[in-house]
Amino acid sequence: MITTELAIIGGGPAGLSAAISAASLGAKVILIDRSENLGGQLIKQTHMFFGSQKQYASIRGVDIAGILMKDLEKYQDSIEIMLDATVISVYEDGVIAVEQNEKYIKIKPQSIIVATGASEKFLTFPNNDLPGIYGAGAVQTLMNVHGVAPGKNVVMVGAGNIGLIVSYQLMQAGINVKAILDASPKIGGYLVHASKIRRMGIPILTSHTVKYAHGNNKLEKVTLCRLDEKWQQVPGSEFDIETDVLCISVGLSPLTELLWQQGCEMKYVPELGGHVPVRNDNLETSIKGIYVAGDVAGVEEASSAMVEGRLAGLCAAKALGYNSPDLEDKKNDCLEQLNSLRSGHVGEKIRSGLSKVTV
Amino acid sequence: MRIEEHPILSFNKGKKVNFVFDGKTYEGCEGEPIAAALHAAGIMVLGHSHNKQRPRGFYCAIGNCSSCLMVVNGQPNVRVCTEKLQEGMVVETQVGKGDLK
Amino acid sequence: MLEKTGVATEQDLQKAIPSKERLAKGPVAIIECFQRIPCNPCYTSCKKGAIKEFEDINDTPEINVEICNGCAVCVSNCPGLSIVVVDETYSEQEALVKIPYEFLPLPEEGSFVTGLDREGKAVCRAKVVKVLNTKAMDRTPIVSLAVPKDLSMTVRFMKLNDIYSDNTFVCRCEELTMGELRELIRKGFNTIDEIKRISRAGMGPCQGRTCRQLIMQELAAATGAKMSEMPISTFRPPVKPIKLGTIAGGADHE
Amino acid sequence: MNNTASVVIIGGGISGCSIAYNLAKKGVKDIVVIEKKYLTSGSTGRCGAGIRMQWGTEMNCRLAKFSTEFYENANDILEYDGDIEFKQGGYLIVAATEKEDVQFRKNVALQNSLGIPTVYLTPKEAKEIIPHMDETKIISATFCQKDGHLNPFHATQAYADAAARLGVKFMKYTEVTGIKVENNKIVGVQTDKGFISAPVVVNAAGGYSKQIGDMVGADIPVYAERHQILVTEPVNPIQNPMFMSFSLNIYCQQTPHGSFIMGRGDANEPRDLRVTSSWHFLEEMAKDCCELLPLLKDIRVVRQWAGLYCMSPDRQPIYGKVDNVEGFYLATGFSGHGFMFGPVTGVVIAETILGEKSSLPIDKLGMERFAKGELLFEPSVV
Structure with missing residues (x-):
């Protein structure tokens, strides 16, 4: 059995940042990620990030991943990276079981930061399992990581930030987006993203939903319809769009299995995407020594995931006995950054959600 | 279909390799997921559901959803969205729940 | 209106639909025949004498629902296919509607179809409980559909493909459809754990x-129920399927 | 909720539902089943759900035969609109020690004398039945084609649906917090949803039956022991019978759904009410399974879980009355065989409550055997 001080599960923006900040204080870290490279969702993002300089504003997500990886190299003596490695369970005695390239490995850490991110929600309508109906994340992976087009035409379901951004990315990759629809009467994502899309002539159909998908062996056509103010389908408003890809982007749910298995106290908070762990200001859950950061703690933007990662890394290292003269300043800086990212109108939902689970 | 030109990204793909899908030979890039290589060749139907035999493609692309189980080199229930392509691989559409051999 | 659209109005139907009390007693024929035409097989086929003797061949049928036991003999004998039998005592949530169905293929018992109303509009998912096709019925089979009770006076026909939800998937791995899920909820499986165990939804490889x-x-x-107060199913290891041989190999190495 | 009942059954597993059905069928009205969570949420829903007639004592053979024959026809008898998925693929029980081999020869003779069609097999013959097993690890085997496996959720639901049609009330998500006894007589049951007065209470609470017994001051000599199981992804059928070994401590079965279920006993497991999973079990099970059934090395585990065995001193059920508490009946101590004894349990408890002569040989299974020191010996248990 491998032992270490801190195991970080997930090498996306939160996990990477956590590894860097914990190692910067001297902690011995194992960073585990199930894919073949670190960076999580960052490596699929071709757009420039919002936020401020501290969260790499106006740098493209894919490049931020590169910057974080460079930072990580500084601490290569204290961070062991395990790629293509999936944590299959965290057992009651704190042992983490990992599968890496068909090898079964056990790790016993003193503390754990869970930064597993989120998974995509699924939508129900007849024939929703036809080939050609994909999650937005899948489409991003296919085109931006592997350079393969999902199809020729795409109808996007969901006008939140992910739906808007992926639509834009599809157009960048030379794939035609026929329409974006959303059940809500309002566009959920940033309006600047929406305007960018509209300028290219792509309609955004609010108060619309998918009624039916058609196709023999794979998707050929979708029937859409309008929703009234009570979100009920308006009879007679149906119309068809021919398309070979329907991309579903109706939100994310935190990937919390490992936290449930550990018995962390969980609460259902719709503003944060579903069940999320109760945590304190140090991002420690109800189980001592288990920390969370990023989307697993509540679905937000990558900018705040990075700051949360940094904060969790600092707090976990401190609890392991590491310190530095400016530790408190660094922690406060993280808290201030989070406050500022969550201030304002668009952060309202997040603030309300967090107030329910932060103790 | 492969994306040849991209305004932001450049794709550093592995070397070209051949693989066999249901008896026909295709070309893909070494190390990319089998599902990506199949998509590049225009193949979207990867498997069929157990009970109702409905065609299934991939849905999540990261090994979560179990929609893309295929037989790879004789082994059933391989998630081709994450399984990496190698020279000479034999990929087959899985019939039913797969046979242990 | 009936003359214009071919669809019986509520006013028309008032004459045909028995009282709640009668419906609560068991199956009964509902004769939706409102126009005077020269035709009387409903009367002649009824062995119970529940349909009043026609004085004039053009009479519209009058049924004594206290005598009718819902045997459905008239259903396959009515040349106008205007009779159905409704049994509201079928189960707590469902009523049985027995309709004449002269099409091929016949639905399979146990399968789900789409229940249609008098305008051919899809209104619900219906389970085919029985398909009766005897020689005496002379190619007018009777299909018994289990429909939500509040639609017992709405569903009057069916189409084979279950457009409602037979192909709306909730669980991809175990292929649980929305219709099956709703059926389970109706039957009283009211928590995610109960649904998981009876249907396997959530037990597949995607966990x-x-x-x-x-x-x-x-x-x-x-x-x-509120999502926040609902019990949630257990999250069991492993999070990702792992080969027995891989686990066995790992343990060996130590 | 009902404020009065003629019989309150505590526990909505296979035992409780079977008892409710059998009582109702005999005409008892106002039966209430109380279940802390949902039906099958305790041991029933967590068990391996195998059923075998290959036992080492005449009594157990007879009881198991009754259960098997019931399950063969349960869909019809209980008029279930689903399917209990009873698959009679047989049990192949392998002997890995000389001692086992000797015992198995005796068992086969006994079983055959009772009409149970078990056969004794050489390793080679056993391999014909499960071609992917490593027959070099065994000395001999016994096989009974009529043994099998069923779906515990549907089997319990079939009983519950049939009972409900006969008027039995089920109170799910209701916890028993106390049992009221006056003058050594049961008066009623206190639950978190209110009090139910009833002259008869049946303790069918599985792993929690000790705690229920304590509520009336009956010291039932049972304890709960954690047992673990794992299940794999489904594959096309390759193994018909249950593979089982007492000395190698393993049972492994492919269900009609295609997934393999395997588990084992472990006397060192915690004796508390924990149902958590451990990596130790996963590893040991994987290792032993890959050795005995090497083909399964390529199948993936999708879940592991644990349930409670309610262990009695002689690993035999405890049926019937309790001295000094009139109206309190036990259906407990199944020690891992409660599911396969479900049909028996329902019949014998219903008969006992109604004062009828028992139609099955259960006279040795009462509580009094422990005071008298007359423990039963069953050589064929995991």
Whole structure:
């Protein structure tokens, strides 16, 4: 059995940042990620990030991943990276079981930061399992990581930030987006993203939903319809769009299995995407020594995931006995950054959600 | 279909390799997921559901959803969205729940 | 209106639909024949004498619902196919509607079809409980459909493909459809754990990642329970399927 | 909720539902089943759900035969609109020690004398039945084609649906917090949803039956022991019978759904009410399974879980009355065989409550055997 001080599960923006900040204080870290490279969702993002300089504003997500990886190299003596490695369970005695390239490995850490991110929600309508109906994340992976087009035409379901951004990315990759629809009467994502899309002539159909998908062996056509103010389908408003890809982007749910298995106290908070762990200001859950950061703690933007990662890394290292003269300043800086990212109108939902689970 | 030109990204793909899908030979890039290589060749139907035999493609692309189980080199229930392509691989559409051999 | 659209109006139907008290007693024929035409097989076929003797061949049928036991002999004898039998005592939530169905293929018993109203509009998912096709019925088989009780006076026909939800998937791995899920909820499986065990939804290789949230949403909608107060199913290891040989190999190495 | 009942059954597993059905069928009205969570949420829903007639004592053979024959026809008898998925693929029980081999020869003779069609097999013959097993690890085997496996959720639901049609009330998500006894007589049951007065209470609470017994001051000599199981992804059928070994401590079965279920006993497991999973079990099970059934090395585990065995001193059920508490009946101590004894349990408890002569040989299974020191010996248990 491998032992270490801190195991970080997930090498996306939160996990990477956590590894860097914990190692910067001297902690011995194992960073585990199930894919073949670190960076999580960052490596699929071709757009420039919002936020401020501290969260790499106006740098493209894919490049931020590169910057974080460079930072990580500084601490290569204290961070062991395990790629293509999936944590299959965290057992009651704190042992983490990992599968890496068909090898079964056990790790016993003193503390754990869970930064597993989120998974995509699924939508129900007849024939929703036809080939050609994909999650937005899948489409991003296919085109931006592997350079393969999902199809020729795409109808996007969901006008939140992910739906808007992926639509834009599809157009960048030379794939035609026929329409974006959303059940809500309002566009959920940033309006600047929406305007960018509209300028290219792509309609955004609010108060619309998918009624039916058609196709023999794979998707050929979708029937859409309008929703009234009570979100009920308006009879007679149906119309068809021919398309070979329907991309579903109706939100994310935190990937919390490992936290449930550990018995962390969980609460259902719709503003944060579903069940999320109760945590304190140090991002420690109800189980001592288990920390969370990023989307697993509540679905937000990558900018705040990075700051949360940094904060969790600092707090976990401190609890392991590491310190530095400016530790408190660094922690406060993280808290201030989070406050500022969550201030304002668009952060309202997040603030309300967090107030329910932060103790 | 492969994306040849991209305004932001450049794709550093592995070397070209051949693989066999249901008896026909295709070309893909070494190390990319089998599902990506199949998509590049225009193949979207990867498997069929157990009970109702409905065609299934991939849905999540990261090994979560179990929609893309295929037989790879004789082994059933391989998630081709994450399984990496190698020279000479034999990929087959899985019939039913797969046979242990 | 009936003359213009071919669809009976509520006023027309008032004459045909028996009292709640009668419906609560068991199966009964509903004769939706409102126009005077020269025709009387309903009367001649009824062995119970529940249909009043026609004085004039053009009379519209009058049924004594206290005598009618819902045997459905008239259903396959009516040349106008205007008779159905409704049994509201079928189960707590469902009524049985027996309709004449002269099409091929016949639905399979146990399968689900789409229940249509008098305008041919899809109104619900219906389970085919029985398909009766005897020689005496002379190629007018009777299909018994289990429909939600409040639609017992709405469903009057069916189409084979279950457009409602037979192909709306909630659980991809175990292929649980929305219709099956709603059926289970109707039967009283009111928590995600109960649904998981009776249907396997959530036990597949994806470990419930695609279906858990959807099932909970549907439960919330159907039972009025709050998502935040709903019990959630257990999250069991392993999070990702792993080969027995891989586990065995790992243990060996230590 | 009902404020009065003629019989309150505590526990909504296979035992409780079977008892409710059998009582109702005999005409008892106002039966209430109380279940802390949902039906099958305790041991029933967590068990391996195998059923075998290959036992080492005449009594157990007879009881198991009754259960098997019931399950063969349960869909019809209980008029279930689903399917209990009873698959009679047989049990192949392998002997890995000389001692086992000797015992198995005796068992086969006994079983055959009772009409149970078990056969004794050489390793080679056993391999014909499960071609992917490593027959070099065994000395001999016994096989009974009529043994099998069923779906515990549907089997319990079939009983519950049939009972409900006969008027039995089920109170799910209701916890028993106390049992009221006056003058050594049961008066009623206190639950978190209110009090139910009833002259008869049946303790069918599985792993929690000790706690229920304590509520009336009956010291039932049972304890709960954690047992673990794992299940794999489904594959096309390759193994018909249950593979089982007492000395190698393993049972492994492919269900009609295609997934393999395997588990084992472990006397060192915690004796508390924990149902958590451990990596130790996963590893040991994987290792032993890959050795005995090497083909399964390529199948993936999708879940592991644990349930409670309710262990009695002689690992035999405890049926019937309790001295000094009139109206309190036990259906407990199944020690891992409660599911396969479900049909028996329902019949014998219903008969006992109604004062009828028992139609099955259960006279040795009462509580009094422990005071008298007359423990039963069953050589064929995991």
